[in-house]
Amino acid sequence: MDWLRRIHFNSIYARLLATYLLLTALGTSFMAGYILWSFHTYFMRTRQADLENWTTALSESAADALEKQDIQKLEELVQRYGAPQTVTLRIFDQQACLLASSDSRIDKQVRDWYKVPGIREALENHQAQGIAKGVLSNEDRLYIAKSISRRGQLLGVLRMSITLEQYQRQFARVIWSVLGALTLVILLCALISARLARSLSKPIETMRNFAIHLGKGHFGDKLLINQNNELDQLAAELNRMSIRLASLEQERRSFLANVSHELRTPISNVQVTVEALKSGAYEEPELCDRFFQTIENEIKRLSQLIHDLLDLGRLEAGVTQLKQQTFSLCGLINRTVSAMEPRMQTVGVSVQVNVVNLSLQGDPERLLQVFLNVLDNAIKHSLPNSQIFISGYKEGKQAVVKIQDQGLGISEPDLPRIFEQFYTTDPSRKGSGSGLGLALAKRIVEAHHGSITASSVVGQGATFTICLPLTTK
Template sequence: MKGWLPRIKLNTIHTKLLATYLMLTAFGTSLMAGYILWSFYDYFMRSRQADLDNWTSALSESVADALEEKDIQRVKVLVKRYGAPQSVTLRVFGQQGSLIATSDPKLDSQVKDWQQVPGMREALTNHTQQGIAKGVLSNEDRLYIARPIARKGQLLGVIRMSMTLEQFQRQFAKVIWSILGTLAVTILLCALISSRFARSLSKPIEIMRNFAIRLGSGHFGDKLTIHENNELDQLAAELNRMSERLASLDQERRVFLANVSHELRTPISNVQVTVDALKGGAYEELDLRDRFFQTIENETKRLSQLIHDLLDLGRLEAGVAELEKQAISLHGLINRAVNAVEPRMRSVRISTQVNVDNLIILGDPERLLQAILNLLDNAIKHSPANSQVVISGYSQGKQAVIQIQDQGKGINENDLPRIFEQFYTTDPSRKGSSNGLGLAIAKRIIEAHQGSIIASSSPKQGATFTVYLPLKDK
């Protein structure tokens, strides 16, 4: 390095060009890395906080019902079901701040004054409080929310849920060090570039800087083209991949928000129109009033089911939905599902043909039943009257194979790759009763059991959904 520095001082023009190149490269990559890190951190924190808010909002209704009935045992069952001591801690307190139920009784037995726990004072004054705080009797950072449980203006208690950030912080630290290492290597490589290439590098650097600025300002999907036959080509390719991925994520976010808005707006609008009609005098006509009340009830149930499915899907994707695995008879599981939908199938004149071997699988029976019911629900919706749904189950190596085949019109070839996407439906007008979440939830449940699911279809011969689940080890 001692012999290199004097040459840099003598060659002032190349030194300035090289210094400018290094400064621009360091600035551009640092800006982009900082933006990505900040976006990732902000997105993670906001999404996890939203998850906590949604979970506690949903759970508070069930807990409120139990508290009104003074059914403490039911409260404890709910807390045990949805709390996970290693990652998610759930607690329910009484009106005076006394602990009623907790998912971590061993730790909580050491706490003397719950009034000092962050968020509790505010929640007991009927105000929801959320944020980041140290864990109870520990120094780990945790994301928490404390929500009052109230009915008819009366405070029944407080529900507090917290989530550990330790794993995320470790992963985020690795990402930071990786990015810092990448920046250091990039700067070192740039410093070793021959001075005879310094002048020719100024233009590609300017292009990349402008591209990074556009990317940072939200212009995703742009493509960077540089033909220098060196490291800049690789960097350009990585930037292009990043741009494409960001564009894809941004599009997915927009589609998801649009779909959620659409699905929520329809039942809410229907209820609003019906209520306005009742206010306008329809209440006095008994037949019309009963029909309008039925419409309100149906739309409310539809809205409730949509929210339930969104929460269920969120828990599955976040990995906080615990599976109570046990040995399950595949034949018994299929029979439970068929018995559950039999009245509905009779009403639409659809029959079933069940041919399932006596196999034993390992999994959560309720979750797997939910997945099978979602698949049967899909088959019923797309089956014509006087048709048959064929359900078969057999072993294939170390896996159990379940096939559900309907005799409907089948799935369009263009729709098959997207059939398991959230809110995706083959009915563009969305006039059916489906909200497009059933198949997505079924896929997440099956994947949580280390299984897989595929869909196939032949023109006018119906659709076949094939599920692969691991067999229980003998």
Template sequence: MKGFFSRIKLNTIHAKLLGTYLMLTAFGTSLLAGYILWSFADYFMRMRQVDLDNWTGALSESVADALTEKDINRVQLLVKRYGAPQNVTLRVFTQEGKLIATSDPKLDSQVKDWDRVPGMRVALQNRVDQGIAKGVLSNQDRLYIARPIERNGQFLGVLRMSMTLEQFQRQFARVFWSVLGTLGITILLCAFISSRFARSLAKPIEIMQHFAIRLGGGHFGDKLTIHENNELDQLAAELNRMSERLASLDQERRVFLANVSHELRTPISNVQVTVDALKGGAYEEPELRDRFFLTIDSEIKRLARLIHDLLDLGRLEAGVTKLEQQIIPLGGLINRAVNAIEPRMQTARISLEVKVENLPIEADPERLLQAILNLLDNAIKHSPPNSQVLISGYSKGKQAIIQIQDQGKGIKENDLPRIFEQFYTTDPSRKSSGNGLGLAITKRIIAAHQGSITASSIPNQGATFTIYLPLKG
């Protein structure tokens, strides 16, 4: 069902693209075809009007000569010579509007009122009139001109010439259908090209949609390849980066769950075994019972510490924990850490040297104290008796730098890139008291303060952790 709706959506995209291209093509070609046809008709009409004007201008001079000499026969001869009943009708009227010569006497004998013929009233008022009108006794469109006949400022009569547009209309119809056919072929060709073009755009979208669906289904790490040389390439690259990131996060999630399961299973199993032993009779022996109770207490504290660290790490990663920032002196914060850790260091016979400048920093004192205590706890765990831990603090540029250096065995080179990962410990047997979360929590606390932390080590000479924090002011 999901695939069906996906195809509908993609078909809709293809149809919308194709419809848009076709509408633009049809509109543009129709506009162009209409302009061509209009230009053709307008050009023809103007040329015919110019022809009529030139013909009547020349004829009016000849007719004026004949009318001046009162030679009506000559007028009639001119009209018959230049008039053609089928195409061109030529008429001459007196100044009173009486017809004295016509190229189509059979038709004109039926006309009773020449004043109603287009152009006559204007011409009898000694003005030229021209245009398109129906035939005198027909419904055919004709182009006409009515011109006053003058000689030496004297109004002698009217010359009216009309031309049928039937031939032009037939020619125009052929041109119209030719243009319409060309327009149809153009639209069909554009439809084919547009369909291919729209499909070429819709296909990468379809591929990316299937890719996104696979990502949604948990198939992380897949590779999407699109060669379009446009924004779709950039989108494909972003999807590939997202796929790689999701694959990495999924792997981290699996490792995290495996580590959590392992860390939780061990203390719970120890408690279960101890409880079973107590039920089996070990409770009757006081010495054995006390040792078993100590084991249960130790494992429960270890379990509580693990759960607390997991919750703390989860809140830091989710950004739920809000820092209560305030301006504090770095020296005072280090003194708090030293006072808190000093009893343990004395017990472990480890000395402490502090060289810290009293720099102003903006931080959440409790969270930053937690990070420093985690580093000091890590230094104590890996320092031999009668060794020294050095804490130094100084400024460099706009940063406050805190270094915690021990004199233990150091960190192996292949362990250095991973020591800030969750549950990662340098002890593969996990016999130490740590759970591999302390340094991970420390790194996230420092990052929340817009700082960074690095680690370096020299074999058999110790490890150095360096914190970089922005200075205030």
């Protein structure tokens, strides 16, 4: 079928794909950002620690030279340790006057060293460190400035800085490498996400089309979804719904056919009788009385059928209000037997009752209708001079009532269908009832949160078991 073979991806595929890609991009971006931040922080801390170690060692040598006013030794110290192009080393006196520098050519152009980051703090005997621009350049440099003291006396300031240009170039290469890897990861994840989104959206779209197909009235088809997850369970539920809808549709058609048949038969009988009376049968008193009796019986039958159909419809729609009250199970069974006793005497059937006195909560008149219908069914199918056994007892939190006859029993194919509307197991009895008695009984019992089941052995009779919840005290 076209709706099963063709899959049209709507926005759910795009949304799933966009969600997966967004989550992947966010996750990988955060991870890449964290890696770069960690790398940058680690490098800066390492270089800062190196600067601090170097300046601490140089401070002692510089302090010795400053105490002796040995400027030549300071120059040698600065030139030795500030020789690398990436390092600049300067030593100042207490008035921030430059005494020695590893880059004297540029430093001659500086007029006010107080403006250089770290000098003022170091003169106040506070160590300063961080990142700043070069003295006369725009390159970023990592610096440290600390005071040179001996026996609590400030002798001068030592400032060392290193350029970050090489690190920044290396870090830029690292960033581009990470971005390249990130792009590759996102592309791979996009391919995986597209496949995953398709694997999820395809069965969902298939189920959507299947639901549309069901909505058009095509019941009974089967949906095939090969997914080992909740989608399989959803597909199974849709299949069960399809089968159930097909069954309900069949029941609806059967119900309409049965109702039409049940209504047509008495109406036809009344019509034939009226035509006979119009043809002159009313002139014969005995024949006239019999025809009027026929009309009365058929009208009663129609009235009962309509009443049962209305009851059944209300129960299935859940609009029937049950009158909740406490009543005795034993008293209800006695009322049932008393009402059916004349009928049992007519057909030669006796009843044996063994019911424990239990209290139930519910609508006693509706439940009386249940027991009357089930007992009527048992009388119909009992053999002459046989017995019907009615027992009632407590089982857990339920009251159990069993009505057992000694008739021919119910065949195995008929047993699952005896509670269906208009269903009868005995074609010879067609027309003797509406076929709604057991269906009504089932709906009433279920409305009381109970259950009714039937079991039978062919040739030994049938047993109907009714379970109802006991009154909670």
